[in-house]
Amino acid sequence: MDHPTTPTIELVERDGEVTLSIGGEQAMQAWERDLMWASADMLCEYGQDFYEVGLGLGLSALRIANNPATRSHTVLELFDEVEDLFRARHPHLPDNLTIERGDFFRRVFELPSESVDGMFFDPALDMDVWTNADLWARTMPEVVRVLRPGGVFIPFFSTKPELRWQYLPHFRTIRVERHPYVAYDTTEYTHGTRGDAYVQCFRKD
Template sequence: MESQTKPAIELIDNDGEVTLSIGGEQAMQAWERELMWASADMLCEYGRDFYEVGLGLGLSALRIAENPATRSHAVLELFDEVEELFRDRHPHLPGNLTVERGDFFQRVFALPSESIDGMFFDPALDMEVWKDEALWARTMPEVVRALRPGGVFIPFFSTRPELRWQYVRHFRTVRVERHRYTAYDTTEYTHGTSGDAYIQCFRKD
């Protein structure tokens, strides 16, 4: 799904308000830390070997890798610059953490069957990708295939109390936790700058 023109990627620190910008859009902000940690901690309840799509600021990646239960954690990132920014900020990484380069919508087909206990999913995607029903119909069965029985798929939090259609039809069991959040006044990708956020955990039966 990589576009022909590579987007501009930068890390912006505006008086302590940290934003990862991709193509001029807010891809991730540092205020998300508590939600990312809660998502990571939930993931780590379900096993030892994990996979993450989208590195971002690395908040969840480090949290997962540093959990005592984690044996291996691989992160797939599309853009070199995102990894470079992350490594500049975190030069010494846990030994069980690896960062791979690639497009998830291609790489998912190569993931070994029943090879991971959980996947955390937080890539920066264009809106047309989110709306592509045929793409998700092809992709999600591959995610389920890669999960071990009892394994889980956790996408990034939602600020709407609704299950995401891209995922819900592929799982029978869903766990949802509600958390309070407060974003920056300049945050553009949440429904309001404070309120309830929902972490959705889809489990393979």
């Protein structure tokens, strides 16, 4: 996908809330920690070499890299500013954690086949990307190709009890875990600010 201009990226800390803002939109907030950790822990059940799309606040990246099972973890981030903010808060990173720059929808075609045991997917994307059926039809077979047999693809949690259509046609085995969540009162990207969230794990047979 083309990003001709870099949006304004800032870390907003106000009234006890921590928000990563990209282009004026809430990209991620610190209340997500337990859900990100649950997703990361699930990913690490399936192997030792992992790939993550979207750094955000780095909650899942650090959790995955610090798991005793993890041999290598690579994070792909689109924006320099997001990595700069993360490194300012976490100057000492695990040796097995690598952060790369790039656009996933191009990079996925370059990744070696059967090279990772799991992929965690949590980029900040515009709605026109999420609704682009042709883009997902091209991209998801590449994700499956990159996964080793038995490897998994875990997208960010959903606060709606439904499987995501973007990924569903490409996997036969799907594991779902339900977790309670409480967001900030100011959170705009969830379906309500408290309730149940669903971690979806798509496994390559």
